[in-house]
Amino acid sequence: MNNLSALNARITAIGSYVPDRILTNDELEKMVDTNDEWIVQRTGIRERRIAAEDEYTSHLCIRAVEDMIARYQTSLDDVDLIIVATHTPDLPFPSAACLVQAHFGIPVTGAYDLNATCAGFSYALHTAGALVSAGVHRKVLVIGGDTLSKITDYTDRSTCILFGDGAGSVMVERDDEYPAFLAHHLGSDGTGGKHVYRTGLASHLNGVPLGGEGKLVQNGREVYKFAVTTVPQGIEKLLAKSNMQRSDIDWFIPHSANLRIIESICEKSGIPFEKALYSLVFYGNTSAASIPLALDLGIKEGKVQAGDTLLLYGFGGGLTHAGLMVRWG
Known part of the structure; x- marks a missing residue:
């Protein structure tokens, strides 16, 4: 297939994490004027996961990366860039990406957060693929994570029924033979x-x-x-x-x-x-x-x-x- 827009990069590993606490539609029914049938009919959502009070976006991102490492045995030592797509970082700064770097002790890497809200993961993945394909970076850790429960108004029935917390991570690496x-x-x-x-x-x-x-x-x-x-x-x-x-x-x-x-x-x-x-x-x-x-x-x-x-x-x-x-x- 002739595709001049293909980039010499591919995803080599993936991991994910969601918090333990489950918020059901029945529980929301006790909080606002709604019910399970109404929510499912209009959104398709039955449950959402909610971060603990002391659990923030960086914690979810770290757990997603740990899951990726356990499943794919990928090394973080040679990661040369970390991009976290989020609009709910723990703090305005330092970035969630820097908190991930600190936790894993990745020795020589750039780190920054990218905010394109719900399009953030696609933006971050595109950025990683382009940088790797251009030869600027060799191995980029891309994470999409948000703790929307921290910014949700649980008195507003039009929004509180929608949002949950979670994180997913992928590794993007150079591949000249299999541009993905x-x-x-x-x-x-x-x-x-x-x-x-x-x-x-x-x-x-x-x-x-x-x-x-x-x-x-x-x-x-x-x-x-x-x-x-x-x-x-x-x-x-x-x-x-x-x-x-x-x-x-x-x-x-x-x-x-x-x-x-x-x-x-x-x-x-x-x-x-x-x-x-x-x-x-x-x-x-x-x-x-x-x-x-x-x-x-x-x-x-x-x-x-x-x-x-x-x-x-x-x-x-x-x-x-x-x-x-x-x-x-």
């Missing part, structure tokens, strides 16, 4: 930032006052419209760049925001819903962690096999979106 990063497509629409945000140093956006007082605020209807329009268009561009057909895609792994969004994207893009992998049913929307969690579930369940072509697509706050065509294994 087949195509990418990134985009943004900053005018839609008002539709999903969290206040920080500023409490205004483009002169408009914001609410939420540090908690996540989302206009679900507008985010839905953005996703079901933008992602199918991005998929068309990915297919063109990779010189592939829809039938060449073995698995579609979108951001696990909401099952209804995934169904609509599949319908509009012509990808069979049966090819979609998602992590939201028992983990909820875990933002930057949702795609690696879904991929790892697919691997553990025996669905994803070596040589499979994966279409990863993240979308979220910013508004941002990023799609990758990647060959697994």
Whole structure:
């Protein structure tokens, strides 16, 4: 296959972690005006995992990397860059990536956090693949992790039913004989930032006052419209760049925001819903962690096999979106 956009890099290992505590729909029913049937019908979510009070994003990321090491026996000693995709770091600084570096004592490596919210893992994976393929780095540790429970308003029934905590990690390494990063497509629409945000140093956006007082605020209807329009268009561009057909895609792994969004994207893009992998049913929307969690579930369940072509697509706050065509294994 002639593909000039392919990068000489591949994913060589994966790991994942979710906290022990389970928050069920029945429990949420005691907190806000909702019920299991209403939540499942509108989102597909049945449970989500919640970090302990003293458990933060870096802790989840570390556990995901430990899982990866245990399963693939990959070494961290020669990692020369760490990228953590998150918008809920333990602290504004030092970065979660630096906390991961400190925990494992990785000797000579760069480390930084990347914030593209729910598209963060796709952005970070694209960055790693490009840097490795360019010869700037040889081995990049990419982690997507978020503790959304820390910024969720549990009095807002429109958002608290959605979000959970988790982390997933992958190793990206140089491979000249098996280029596995087949195509990418990134985009943004900053005018839609008002539709999903969290206040920080500023409490205004483009002169408009914001609410939420540090908690996540989302206009679900507008985010839905953005996703079901933008992602199918991005998929068309990915297919063109990779010189592939829809039938060449073995698995579609979108951001696990909401099952209804995934169904609509599949319908509009012509990808069979049966090819979609998602992590939201028992983990909820875990933002930057949702795609690696879904991929790892697919691997553990025996669905994803070596040589499979994966279409990863993240979308979220910013508004941002990023799609990758990647060959697994």
